[in-house]
Amino acid sequence: MDWLSRGTGIAASIPAARGRGTGAPTPGWGPQGSSPIALRRSALLRNNRLDSGRNISSAAGSDVPASRVAEDIPMARRMQPAPPRRASLRRRLSWLLLACGLFSGSAVLLARGPLRSVLTPPPVAGLNARLSRDGRLLGHFPYPEASAANLVTFAPGQQLHRDAAEALGAMQRAAALDGVGLVVLSAFRSIALQNRIFFDVKAERNQTSLTRARVSAPPGFSEHSTGYAVDLGDASAPATNLSPSFDQTAAFRWLAANAARFHFQLSFPEGNPQGVSYEPWHWRYEGTTEALRLFEPAQRLAR
Numbered sequence: 001m002d003w004l005s006r007g008t009g010i011a012a013s014i015p016a017a018r019g020r021g022t023g024a025p026t027p028g029w030g031p032q033g034s035s036p037i038a039l040r041r042s043a044l045l046r047n048n049r050l051d052s053g054r055n056i057s058s059a060a061g062s063d064v065p066a067s068r069v070a071e072d073i074p075m076a077r078r079m080q081p082a083p084p085r086r087a088s089l090r091r092r093l094s095w096l097l098l099a100c101g102l103f104s105g106s107a108v109l110l111a112r113g114p115l116r117s118v119l120t121p122p123p124v125a126g127l128n129a130r131l132s133r134d135g136r137l138l139g140h141f142p143y144p145e146a147s148a149a150n151l152v153t154f155a156p157g158q159q160l161h162r163d164a165a166e167a168l169g170a171m172q173r174a175a176a177l178d179g180v181g182l183v184v185l186s187a188f189r190s191i192a193l194q195n196r197i198f199f200d201v202k203a204e205r206n207q208t209s210l211t212r213a214r215v216s217a218p219p220g221f222s223e224h225s226t227g228y229a230v231d232l233g234d235a236s237a238p239a240t241n242l243s244p245s246f247d248q249t250a251a252f253r254w255l256a257a258n259a260a261r262f263h264f265q266l267s268f269p270e271g272n273p274q275g276v277s278y279e280p281w282h283w284r285y286e287g288t289t290e291a292l293r294l295f296e297p298a299q300r301l302a303r
Contacts, residue, residue: 124218126199129209134297137221138213139275141297145191146227159188161227164285168230171262180254181235185242185281188227195219214277223267226294228285247280255283263287273301 123131129138136142151159160168172182189197198219202212209218216222223229233241234251246252259265263286268279286292292299 124220127209127218129218134301136274137218138210140213140217140221141274142221143223143226143294145225146188151188151227154187155184158184158186159227160230161188161285161291163288163291164228164230167262167264167285167287171259171264174258174262175251175254178254180250182251182255183233183235183238183241184230185233186224186231187229189222189224191219191225194222194225214275223282223284223295226291228291228294229267230283230285231281232283233281242281244278244280252280259283267298274298
């Protein structure tokens with residue numbers, strides 16, 4: 001029998017009288033007549049209950065069950081890390097194929113421009129020049145040839161797209177009311193005619209392709225082929241026809257102030273981004289959706 005049991009027996013043999021008849025506890029006894037041994041026992045029981053909530057090191061020396069100790073261990077510490085898995089051969093091959101595909105695609109994109117310039121023939125026969133990234137040839141954008149069904153004779157030997165012809169007639173009449181005579185010098189040109197103008201004059205003047213392209217578009221790249229472009233002159237100053245000095249005439253001043261009302265715009269102003277020589281006489285019509293679509297690349301470049 002341990003000392004606690006002996007103490008319990010002793011406590012049981014002590015008379016229950018706690019200062020009976022006096023109303024006061026017997027000297028040496030605890031509060032409310034508790035014996036020192038009983039108080040010690042209560043303290044031990046309280047300590048055991050406190051030990052059950054302590055950490056593992058404290059609980060190891062107490063009467064806390066092993067299952068309770070395991071529950072007090074954090075979940076992250078109880079979980080064992082899974083052993084690392086080696087990448088399978090199939091996965092490695094997949095990554096290798098993906099890397100090869102990305103590399104090949106990048107190489108094709110990088111070489112696309114140079115390869116195209118080498119493999120694609122020049123757009124104009126007899127002209128050793130190739131298209132720029134935005135589709136221009138020696139500064140000029142490509143244009144289709146107007147169909148004969150859309151062309152009307154505007155003046156002897158001169159044809160225009162029917163929409164441009166109607167607007168030009170209205171513009172000439174308005175200019176005449178202001179005392180200005182607008183003369184049509186050149187209008188629609190077929191691609192075949194543009195071919196002769198470009199190459200024949202180039203040979204006569206012993207010009208390089210680049211020099212010739214500054215004043216005349218290669219065939220298939222002229223605004224005149226659309227039927228929407230026209231070269232204008234001043235009836236009172238024929239010496240300025242097709243000359244930069246045309247911008248000193250009354251006709252040019254009138255056009256600069258009024259042509260937009262009739263949907264005509266100067267194609268090649270000074271310092272134009274296409275690199276074409278200044279042509280104050282060359283105007284194009286942009287009054288329909290079709291005309292706007294054709295000249296949109298040039299408009300976008302000029303912005």
